[in-house]
Amino acid sequence: MSLLRRSGRNPNSIYDCCRLLCHLQFIIGCSGIRSKSREKYICDWISLGYTLLAIIAIVGILLVTAYVKFKDPYFVKMDSLIKSIIYLELGMSLFMYVVTGVSMMLQSSTHLRLYQSVHELDRILIRDFRANMNYKVLMKKQRFLLIFTNVIYNTITVLGATRATNLRDLGINTMAGLAYGCVTGGPHLNFYIQMNFAEILAIRFRLLQKLLQVKLKPEAGIDERKIVQRLQLLVDLVQKYHDCIALTNRVFSVSLVIIMLHDFTLTTSELYLIFGGLTGAGSSALIYFVLLGLVLPIYKMTVGPVYSENAIAEGDKCFKIIQDLDFHYPGNKVIRQMVATSLTWRWDNHIQFTCGSMKLNMETIVGYLEIFNYILILIQFRMTQEMGDQIEKQKNTIQDWIGVDYV
Numbered sequence: 001m002s003l004l005r006r007s008g009r010n011p012n013s014i015y016d017c018c019r020l021l022c023h024l025q026f027i028i029g030c031s032g033i034r035s036k037s038r039e040k041y042i043c044d045w046i047s048l049g050y051t052l053l054a055i056i057a058i059v060g061i062l063l064v065t066a067y068v069k070f071k072d073p074y075f076v077k078m079d080s081l082i083k084s085i086i087y088l089e090l091g092m093s094l095f096m097y098v099v100t101g102v103s104m105m106l107q108s109s110t111h112l113r114l115y116q117s118v119h120e121l122d123r124i125l126i127r128d129f130r131a132n133m134n135y136k137v138l139m140k141k142q143r144f145l146l147i148f149t150n151v152i153y154n155t156i157t158v159l160g161a162t163r164a165t166n167l168r169d170l171g172i173n174t175m176a177g178l179a180y181g182c183v184t185g186g187p188h189l190n191f192y193i194q195m196n197f198a199e200i201l202a203i204r205f206r207l208l209q210k211l212l213q214v215k216l217k218p219e220a221g222i223d224e225r226k227i228v229q230r231l232q233l234l235v236d237l238v239q240k241y242h243d244c245i246a247l248t249n250r251v252f253s254v255s256l257v258i259i260m261l262h263d264f265t266l267t268t269s270e271l272y273l274i275f276g277g278l279t280g281a282g283s284s285a286l287i288y289f290v291l292l293g294l295v296l297p298i299y300k301m302t303v304g305p306v307y308s309e310n311a312i313a314e315g316d317k318c319f320k321i322i323q324d325l326d327f328h329y330p331g332n333k334v335i336r337q338m339v340a341t342s343l344t345w346r347w348d349n350h351i352q353f354t355c356g357s358m359k360l361n362m363e364t365i366v367g368y369l370e371i372f373n374y375i376l377i378l379i380q381f382r383m384t385q386e387m388g389d390q391i392e393k394q395k396n397t398i399q400d401w402i403g404v405d406y407v
Helices: 002-008 014-028 045-070 080-106 108-129 135-162 167-214 224-277 283-328 333-348 362-402
Strands: 034-037 040-042
Touching: 014 034, 014 040, 014 045, 014 108, 014 135, 014 167, 040 108, 045 080, 045 167, 080 108, 080 167, 080 224, 108 167, 108 224, 135 167, 135 283, 167 224, 167 283, 224 283, 224 333, 283 333, 283 362
Parallel strands: none
Antiparallel strands: 034 040
16 A cells, blocks of 8 residues: 555656556566665565565466366367467466566666666756656556556456356466466566666656757856866766666566567467467467457567667767767867767767667567568468368369269
């Protein structure tokens, strides 16, 4: 209740803004840090111990309920292709969840430092430049995303529960749905938090662009040394916010690789089911799960790289404005040295959002679309071949029935 009361207040810091996301991530077992007070997150042995126990408990519940469901006569009669896809999805989901949870535990101190760094830099912008950080707007977007995600998972859980024929099956289906929601929802939440940081940094870079442009030309009656000091502070902020991108990569890069691999495997399997595999007995009932399961992976794979590339583009605009400072202060050696140092730093630290060793940008989306297009072509060939086989069988049946050649 205290968390809900705090989340209802107007957010005044990055801690307030991300508290609900951080708390949910911790409860699900995909984070080694937790919220302690209005202005503080902590990482201690209690947090790490709870995260480990949560991983073990959730994985155990899902494995036990899956073992029971695999003995269900409905599952036994299911098409072998669909069963193999279910096995693959279960294995990939468990692997993704465990790797994500362990990697977030190992990077818990870096994760905590990321929040601290953004918070301290925001305080400088608010204190020295009277900046309006619009935390409330960002919090509203996060709540909408959480509501949208919860609707998807709750719908899947309810659909699974309604297939129960007795009270025992109802309990097992509900527990399986909740455990599956935690196993997949925790890593999904990690991806959303990475997207959230990319959006936060893009907003900060746009704000720094406005502040830098205001200081491009000396104002009458203002000491040029004070302007130089303010410009130096802004240039330092640009570099430090870029350092936050490097911290974000350290925290989420490993988990993003597994998440993208899982989403790609799940999406391609479900595309195959939709366009060419939903033909077995009892398999048509899975179409609702398949369509719902496609929503979140496609959303992440298409929107996540856009946020990341947008943040990098806004950061590059900051350096272009810094480069122009030398032209507006042609006789100032301090400005010239500042610009040279900043551009050298940018050259030596060409920072990008990454997913493992792969850049997370629009090229990632193009690569996925090309692979999906190739898969759909293969599915089309398979369906054409099956239709040809069915026509040939019908032709042979008619020939056997009338006893003459059929043209």
